[in-house]
Amino acid sequence: MTTITVTQECGPLRVEVVRSVRVSPHVQRVTFAGADLDRLHWRGFDQWVRLFLPSDDPASLDHVPQRLTRGTYVKMRALPARRRPSVRSYTLRSWRPEVRELDVDFVVHGESGVAGPWSVSARPGDRAVMLDQGCGWTAPDAGWILLVADETGMPAVLGILRDLPRTVRGVALIEVPDLADAQQVDHPEGISVEWLVRGADQPPGRPVLAELALRDLPAADRHAFAVGESGLATGVRRHLVRDRGWGRGDVTFCGYWKR
Numbered sequence: 001m002t003t004i005t006v007t008q009e010c011g012p013l014r015v016e017v018v019r020s021v022r023v024s025p026h027v028q029r030v031t032f033a034g035a036d037l038d039r040l041h042w043r044g045f046d047q048w049v050r051l052f053l054p055s056d057d058p059a060s061l062d063h064v065p066q067r068l069t070r071g072t073y074v075k076m077r078a079l080p081a082r083r084r085p086s087v088r089s090y091t092l093r094s095w096r097p098e099v100r101e102l103d104v105d106f107v108v109h110g111e112s113g114v115a116g117p118w119s120v121s122a123r124p125g126d127r128a129v130m131l132d133q134g135c136g137w138t139a140p141d142a143g144w145i146l147l148v149a150d151e152t153g154m155p156a157v158l159g160i161l162r163d164l165p166r167t168v169r170g171v172a173l174i175e176v177p178d179l180a181d182a183q184q185v186d187h188p189e190g191i192s193v194e195w196l197v198r199g200a201d202q203p204p205g206r207p208v209l210a211e212l213a214l215r216d217l218p219a220a221d222r223h224a225f226a227v228g229e230s231g232l233a234t235g236v237r238r239h240l241v242r243d244r245g246w247g248r249g250d251v252t253f254c255g256y257w258k259r
């Protein structure tokens with residue numbers, strides 16, 4: 001079974017690496033280009049993609065079908081692991097249509113996994129394929145917003161801050177492993193953006209959850225968005241719904257990875 005959303009709106013986008021730069025201790029920014037990006041439907045906010053990366057076999061990307069349907073996707077996934085591409089989820093950090101360049105910020109989390117290590121070793125000309133998945137953020141009609149993320153959710157929260165109407169008020173709590181991972185933020189004046197540093201011995205989510213527990217929160221006209229390590233996302237929701245009496249519909253949350 002797959003829960004993948006197969007959108008034919010722009011189809012699979014075949015892209016090439018232009019550059020890969022370590023922008024901070026735990027963030028590797030890979031810039032992609034390619035003629036297929038003319039078909040990108042840029043939505044902003046936390047727009048994300050399924051990113052297909054080559055396995056040991058460089059030809060594995062050729063198995064991403066040009067016309068992706070549920071059937072052709074399942075067929076590709078049924079290939080032996082070394083022949084099919086690996087698939088991971090990533091947020092589109094920024095888009096410069098004038099030069100047709102797209103940035104993705106990869107958290108560098110050591111030697112394990114596929115996408116993190118791939119980003120560090122990516123060289124100009126390396127290939128990947130993207131499948132647009134739209135946005136998780138659905139523009140709730142609320143005047144006060146709480147945004148909570150760890151470093152994997154940082155691109156999503158920074159994108160939302162960049163694209164929100166300038167009249168919205170609220171708080172963004174962003175947890176990073178190192179203060180040097182904090183990025184410049186373009187945000188509505190009425191949203192206070194606060195960076196919290198996670199100690200090496202602390203599990204992800206602990207600093208933001210501790211901070212959230214101390215906050216006064218508005219009684220109405222509010223919405224929360226929490227993304228990052230699974231315990232962070234579910235912890236924020238549990239705290240708001242169980243301890244603060246928020247409605248379930250007042251919280252959008254998504255576990256981006258599992259510790």
Ligand SMILES: Cc1cc2nc3c(=O)[nH]c(=O)nc-3n(C[C@H](O)[C@H](O)[C@H](O)COP(=O)(O)OP(=O)(O)OC[C@H]3O[C@@H](n4cnc5c(N)ncnc54)[C@H](O)[C@@H]3O)c2cc1C
Nearest residue numbers: 089090091106107109112113114115116152155256257258
């Ligand atoms: C909608 C969505 C958007 C996302 N956007 C981004 C994004 O913009 N940038 C980003 O970096 N991530 C993002 N993620 C999270 C990313 O998909 C996961 O971190 C993914 O597991 C990374 O793949 P990998 O191949 O490096 O590691 P995997 O092969 O998936 O995992 C290997 C091991 O590494 C651990 N691991 C995975 N990620 C981390 C991490 N960040 N820190 C510590 N340990 C980890 C796993 O628990 C596992 O033990 C997003 C996820 C979703 C669902």
